[in-house]
Amino acid sequence: MSAQVFSATRKAIADSVPVTVVTVVKGPGVGNKLAVLPDRTVGTLGDPALDAFAVPEARRLLDDERSMTEPFSSESGAVELFFESFPPPPTLLIFGAVHVAQALAMFGKQLGFRVVVTDARAKLLTEERFPTADVLIQGWPDEAIAQTTIDRNTYIAILTHDPKFDEPALLGTLATDARYIGAVGSRKTSADRRVRLTEAGATEEQLARIRGPIGLNIGASTPEEMAISILAEIIALRNGRDAQPLTTATGNIRARV
Amino acid sequence: MKELLHDIDQWHANGNKVAIATVVKVEGSAPRPVGAAMAVSSAGDLAGSVSGGCVETAVFDEAQEVIKSGRPKLLRYGITDEMAWDVGLACGGTIEVFVEPVAIDIE
Known part of the structure; x- marks a missing residue:
């Protein structure tokens, strides 16, 4: 060479x-x-x-x-x-420097994502907690969105569990071309959130883009399992797959052969 | 190749020559996709993989030749009866592997 x-x-x-x-x-x-x-x-x-x-x-x-x-x-x-x-690496943008975010940032980096973590709380958003993250943005969701290029190569996980962070993050990112927007929360939280987002002006089409409760149905309980569940959903979406067991699937196992 | 850059730099810094082997074509089903790569140094270091274990040792030997000659080589591996227990692919596919010397700028 x-x-x-x-x-x-x-x-x-x-x-x-x-x-x-x-x-x-x-x-x-x-x-x-x-x-x-x-x-x-x-x-x-x-x-x-x-x-x-x-x-x-x-x-x-x-x-x-x-x-x-x-x-x-x-x-x-x-x-x-x-x-x-x-191709340039895809970006994984994580709102909320919480426990699940730590596992998600670590696994995401290993999978080749450029990892960006944002939170307004300086105590949670530290280099010690996120040693593998590429970028840490301390600020409110609108500030983080303004500072980040969000396009079809961007995957977003909203993990704060707090409507005053989650909802601005959702409203802001729904206005972008992000390929994946997932938001943590129970079925009830997710349903209540939809009502509030509609009141805030979100359209049906925008709400349909939200993956919430976030992740695949693998019974994830620990932060690490939740991170795997979220990343598995992202990988499947990226490759246009339905995330069913390979034992029942047909066609090519790999997305790229 | 991307994931091998760190090792390649390290080997080069130690004064060794390097060759890269890359899967450039896959027919049928093979253990690793196109683009999978393995690097080899003149000191005998090995990183990465082209087949998940089936043909790595054969590629390693070819890479040593490529480092010596400085000339690239296109190799083809597939499963055949006589190769099944030797250097064959368990999945039954055929792969083509391009082995080339790496020239690195002296910085």
């Missing part, structure tokens, strides 16, 4: 910049590499026709978060190109 392509790729990954690395794995120029970044490319596959094919293809596969090998023929011969996509 050329040093130039390797260091550009490593830097992009470290900075959460999306990058696709294209490698000739068969045919003339085997081993040649090209890194495709949002604003530039680094390296070359050794043939301008190959580079011209690879750059848009790399960006398309990156959008789909896919890696794959594709054949391509040009005047200099037939090759196989391996496209390896490194």
